[in-house]
Amino acid sequence: xxxxxxxxxxxxxxxxxxxxxxxxxxxxxxxxxxxxxxxxxxxxxxxxxxxxxxxxxxxxxxxxxxxxxxxxxxxxxxxxxxxxxxxxxxxxxxxxxxxxxxxxxxxxxxxxxxxxxxxxxxxxxxxxxxxxxxxxxxxxxxxxxxxxxxxxxxxxxxxxxxxxxxxxxxxxxxxxxxxxxxxxxxxxxxxxxxxxxxxxxxxxxxxxxxxxxxxxxxxxxxxxxxxxxxxxxxxx
Numbered sequence: 001x002x003x004x005x006x007x008x009x010x011x012x013x014x015x016x017x018x019x020x021x022x023x024x025x026x027x028x029x030x031x032x033x034x035x036x037x038x039x040x041x042x043x044x045x046x047x048x049x050x051x052x053x054x055x056x057x058x059x060x061x062x063x064x065x066x067x068x069x070x071x072x073x074x075x076x077x078x079x080x081x082x083x084x085x086x087x088x089x090x091x092x093x094x095x096x097x098x099x100x101x102x103x104x105x106x107x108x109x110x111x112x113x114x115x116x117x118x119x120x121x122x123x124x125x126x127x128x129x130x131x132x133x134x135x136x137x138x139x140x141x142x143x144x145x146x147x148x149x150x151x152x153x154x155x156x157x158x159x160x161x162x163x164x165x166x167x168x169x170x171x172x173x174x175x176x177x178x179x180x181x182x183x184x185x186x187x188x189x190x191x192x193x194x195x196x197x198x199x200x201x202x203x204x205x206x207x208x209x210x211x212x213x214x215x216x217x218x219x220x221x222x223x224x225x226x227x228x229x230x231x232x233x234x235x236x
Contacts, residue, residue, distance in 0.1 A: 006033070009058045009110060012082040014134060018126045031120065034111035044085070044101040044109075051089035051097055052114050057081045060107030064167055066099040073177035073185075078104065079168050087131070088138060090114055099167070154196045155225045157186045162218060169222075173215040 007024050010016040019027070034053075038044060044055060047067065059081045067074040089097050112120075121128050145164065151157045161182075163169060175182075183190040197213065200206045205221045207214040215221055 006110075009056070009082075012058070013056055013084055015084065015087070015127060015130050017130065019124065023124060023126070027120065027124065030123075032113070032116055034109075034113070036109040036111055038103045038107045038109070040103055040105045042103050044103060044107075045097045045099075047097060047100045049097050051086065051095050054087060054090060054112045054114075054117060055085040055101075056110040056112075057083040057085065058108050058110055061104040062107065063102050063104055064099045065102070066165065066167070072181050073175065075162075075165050076174040076176070077166055077168060078171055081107075087134060090117065153225075154186065154188055154192060155200070157188075158193075158196065158200075159222055159225045161185060162215065163222070166218065170219045171217065173218055175213040175215070176211060177213070178211055 006028055007021075010024070011019075016024075036055075038060075044062065045051075047065070057079070061078055061080045062083070062085075063076060063078055065074055065076050085101060086097055086099070089095060121131065151160045162173065162175070166173060177185075179190050179194055183193040186193055197206065197208055200221070201208050203224065205216060205224055207216070
């Protein structure tokens with residue numbers, strides 16, 4: 001990959017924003033970037049796999065599959081370039097990927113080993129600050145979750161359930177879950193949860209399958225459910 005192309009790709013990611021051209025030249029000359037192409041349907045990382053590399057998706061789309069800790073249900077969603085895959089998994093008490101990622105079409109990645117990331121953090125203040133901002137934003141959002149107002153309706157609880165688990169809060173999603181398990185997660189009866197889901201299906205916001213719920217567009221579902229004046233406040 002030519003340097004000019006590399007610069008353009010890197011500057012699309014928050015981790016490298018704010019670097020001057022001279023700093024980019026210095027970084028490109030001294031850093032061992034990896035380049036990877038994957039065809040459609042190939043696995044990039046596996047849930048539970050140790051994270052020793054940062055994957056920068058520079059073109060294409062991936063499917064992410066995230067499972068509950070007991071394996072009782074899972075959520076499928078799509079992300080599109082530019083996308084940095086779970087930078088938080090590189091450090092901490094459990095440095096491993098929490099989801100399985102598979103290519104949807106042909107994908108191109110730039111990769112950085114953990115050793116190279118550590119060296120860049122030593123050499124460039126702006127990269128240290130960018131990474132701190134990424135981690136701080138994640139921590140602040142998660143710290144606020146338990147202080148939000150409880151959703152009032154069953155619909156709102158369902159959307160909150162999705163929002164708390166997605167990586168990207170928009171686009172199509174697919175939730176693989178049994179109705180009994182979903183009812184337990186939402187704290188309501190199976191009958192009422194089934195009725196609520198069928199109403200959403202009648203409004204063409206979701207499609208119900210055996211053991212699966214296809215959400216056509218999470219942002220449209222959120223907009224429809226947040227119809228009351230305090231609805232959005234109760235969800236986000």
